[in-house]
Amino acid sequence: xxxxxxxxxxxxxxxxxxxxxxxxxxxxxxxxxxxxxxxxxxxxxxxxxxxxxxxxxxxxxxxxxxxxxxxxxxxxxxxxxxxxxxxxxxxxxxxxxxxxxxxxxxxxxxxxxxxxxxxxxxxxxxxxxxxxxxxxxxxxxxxxxxxxxxxxxxxxxxxx
Amino acid sequence: xxxxxxxxxxxxxxxxxxxxxxxxxxxxxxxxxxxxxxxxxxxxxxxxxxxxxxxxxxxxxxxxxxxxxxxxxxxxxxxxxxxxxxxxxxxxxxxxxxxxxxxxxxxxxxxxxxxxxxxxxxxxxxxxxxxxxxxxxxxxxxxxxxxxxxxxxxxxxxxxxxxxxxxxxxxxxxxxxxxxxxxxxxxxxxxxxxxxxxxxxxxxxxxxxxxxxxxxxxxxxxxxxxxxxxxxxxxxxxxxxxxxxxxxxxxxxxxxxxxxxxxxxxxxxxxxxxxxxxxxxx
Numbered sequence: 123x124x125x126x127x128x129x130x131x132x133x134x135x136x137x138x139x140x141x142x143x144x145x146x147x148x149x150x151x152x153x154x155x156x157x158x159x160x161x162x163x164x165x166x167x168x169x170x171x172x173x174x175x176x177x178x179x180x181x182x183x184x185x186x187x188x189x190x191x192x193x194x195x196x197x198x199x200x201x202x203x204x205x206x207x208x209x210x211x212x213x214x215x216x217x218x219x220x221x222x223x224x225x226x227x228x229x230x231x232x233x234x235x236x237x238x239x240x241x242x243x244x245x246x247x248x249x250x251x252x253x254x255x256x257x258x259x260x261x262x263x264x265x266x267x268x269x270x271x272x273x274x275x276x277x278x279x280x281x282x
Numbered sequence: 283x284x285x286x287x288x289x290x291x292x293x294x295x296x297x298x299x300x301x302x303x304x305x306x307x308x309x310x311x312x313x314x315x316x317x318x319x320x321x322x323x324x325x326x327x328x329x330x331x332x333x334x335x336x337x338x339x340x341x342x343x344x345x346x347x348x349x350x351x352x353x354x355x356x357x358x359x360x361x362x363x364x365x366x367x368x369x370x371x372x373x374x375x376x377x378x379x380x381x382x383x384x385x386x387x388x389x390x391x392x393x394x395x396x397x398x399x400x401x402x403x404x405x406x407x408x409x410x411x412x413x414x415x416x417x418x419x420x421x422x423x424x425x426x427x428x429x430x431x432x433x434x435x436x437x438x439x440x441x442x443x444x445x446x447x448x449x450x451x452x453x454x455x456x457x458x459x460x461x462x463x464x465x466x467x468x469x470x471x472x473x474x475x476x477x478x479x480x481x482x483x484x485x486x487x488x489x490x491x492x493x494x495x496x497x498x499x500x501x502x503x504x505x506x507x508x509x510x511x512x513x514x515x516x517x518x519x520x521x522x523x524x525x526x527x528x529x530x531x532x533x534x535x536x537x538x539x540x541x542x543x544x545x546x547x548x549x550x551x552x553x554x555x556x557x558x559x560x561x562x563x564x
Contacts, residue, residue: 127289148290259384
């Protein structure tokens with residue numbers, strides 16, 4: 123006997139180390155759960171079509187676009203948002219963004235940071251080419267890409 | 283964006299998933315969601331029930347059984363890129379996965395999802411036709427296996443019908459004398475294809491499939507025959523491919539006129555065949 127489909131579901135999600143139990147409509151996107159239910163507005167909504175990467179968060183340790191994931195799909199998972207990166211202190215990656223002027227308007231920055239942080243977890247000293255591939259899913263409409271790539275490469279070299 | 287209201291179930295067995303897909307009108311399997319969730323925003327798809335396959339670990343397995351590489355429909359593109367089984371048996375699947383969209387999409391998007399969408403610009407439909415892959419589909423009445431050519435039925439349509447679940451993609455493991463290639467023109471480095479071709483040679487016998495020129499991958503059978511027994515050097519390949527464009531009736535859109543797409547199809551085929559020939563020589 124198959125389970126009965128539901129339109130509201132209680133999900134248990136660990137976000138930045140805190141476990142939340144929340145009843146959500148099954149149609150709610152993960153990005154709205156984070157921003158509207160948990161008031162974690164660091165995660166931005168850019169294009170809302172899965173293209174721009176502003177909504178990038180880590181789901182069980184890997185970067186995903188939270189506008190293309192339902193909140194119910196994150197049931198039982200661990201999510202890290204940009205708020206979970208550093209806390210009060212900036213991480214070396216965030217400091218490197220500041221030092222290299224790797225943002226203009228800043229709208230894409232949370233997503234850029236989450237993609238770059240995932241890259242550095244996997245590859246602590248990425249090449250320029252590695253960084254470009256890792257950031258392919260993140261669009262910056264100020265087109266400040268060059269400084270962003272430099273900031274991530276420098277963070278990898280520990281030169282932040 | 284607010285989606286239309288939709289019910290959701292996350293079954294724990296393949297049997298349960300098939301029951302849910304069978305019992306509920308308007309039910310649709312949810313794999314990685316990288317296409318489905320976005321088209322639901324546009325209301326281009328409006329399923330009433332989503333059957334989330336996330337907990338079906340058996341659908342994520344990648345293994346080699348005899349001379350066949352078996353890839354579970356829920357294997358993500360990122361998992362295919364990392365798989366030692368894929369690297370040993372049919373590395374073109376990993377190199378192709380690495381060119382789909384971006385890191386975030388590859389972390390969620392699955393091989394099964396990519397082919398069940400059957401967007402004519404997707405990477406894997408022509409590649410799997412060229413590789414001679416087959417697909418295993420489960421339904422309430424049992425399991426059936428279809429060839430890649432039978433699987434792709436029309437734009438956004440496959441042999442997976444109501445109540446069906448794609449469980450596995452089987453690809454012959456490459457031996458000595460096998461070579462695969464895939465080439466095309468994309469929008470941006472890893473963007474959507476405007477035109478592409480996949481080519482595979484096994485002991486001198488060719489299979490070539492073109493993407494973006496029709497509703498389903500197009501077998502270039504005349505080119506396949508013309509390549510038989512040739513040295514497959516550049517002159518021979520260009521000669522075999524000549525006239526291919528005239529046999530096609532591709533769509534025209536903002537990215538390419540039909541005439542330009544015919545030309546791109548020929549160029550892509552030459553490149554894919556030369557890549558495959560070089561791999562086959564070892």
